[in-house]
Amino acid sequence: MNVPIPVIGRLSPDELTTYLNLLNERLPNEQFVCASSLSANERAQCDIAVVANPEPKALEQFTSLVWVHSVWAGVENLVTHIGNKHIKIVRLVDPNLAQVMSEAVLAWTLYLHRNMPEYNKQQTQKLWRSLTYCLPHHRQVGILGLGELGKTSVQRLAQNGFNVIGWSRQQKQIDGVSCFSGEAGLNEVLLRADILISLLPLTSQTRYLLDKVNLSKLPTGSAIINFSRGAIVDIDALVHLLNDGHVSHAVLDVFDQEPLPASSDLWSHPNITILPHISAPTMAESACDIVSNNIQEYRLTGNIPPHVNALVGY
Secondary structure, eight states, X not given: OOOOXXXXXXXXXXXXXXXXXXXXXXXXXXXXEEGGGSOHHHHHHOOEEEEESOOGGGGTTOTTOOEEEESSSOOHHHHHHHTTTTOEEEOOOOHHHHHHHHHHHHHHHHHHHTTHHHHXXXXXXXXXXXXXXXXXXXXXXEEEOOSHHHHHHHHHHHHTTOEEEEEESSOOOBTTBEEEEHXXXXXXXXXXXXXXXXXXXXXXXXXXXXXHHHHTTSOTTEEEEEOSOGGGBOHHHHHHHHHTTSEEEEEEOOOSSSSOOTTOGGGGXXXXXXXXXXXXXXXXXXXXXXXXXXXXXXXXXXXXOXXXXXXXXX
């Protein structure tokens, strides 16, 4: 029997039990355990951990870790706190997660495209009035971030008739989608996007990328969807542009502080739709398939799965 593999993270008791059961079923020769059940000596021997956005201090006693496998796609907190400690960070790359995200991207793009926020306002006013319909191919949708999630999302939008453009740090090629990169490419997407969607990882280069200057480049009356991380968007700048009508509506699924405090003014803003970080939830079954396969391969070959470049952030 190998050294136990702790599961560490911000999981409810039921979620923790689910992950432990699924992982132990898939790899009966391993022993996946709750981190708190291990002694200090056992923690010092662990070479692998399965993590779900853990508190940084929760990893400090695991002094022999070689790599950790996240069951979340977002790993910016891990990169910030352990990326300089020579511990390799393996992200969850789940094709099912990409499909779920693309479903959310399509659903909330349609929400904006078909004027749902306006019709909701009209209902509260008991106002019976049809709004002008725009064909999808006349609607320019820009996506920032063309990794696995972004690639699947732009393809799904294109399949549904939208005129899609995308931007990423490095140039990408995606059939049916105009792809841009670099500062000039970002400007091009911002200037053209009727609906702008962020699927960017949070790095030092993307933090508050959508500030007042960049958000102001959007066409008047445009809308924004943030399905990435709260700190990608300067929320004060966004609210200012919503208030003056430059941006018509924002769908926000992520925030600097989660859950969003009840005291936040964002809850009551008439041009903001609040979602509780539900655009692409991890699916335990498929996540555990991926984690168990990667750990089994590591035990057989000693090769750590593809991991995050700590300098880049993903």
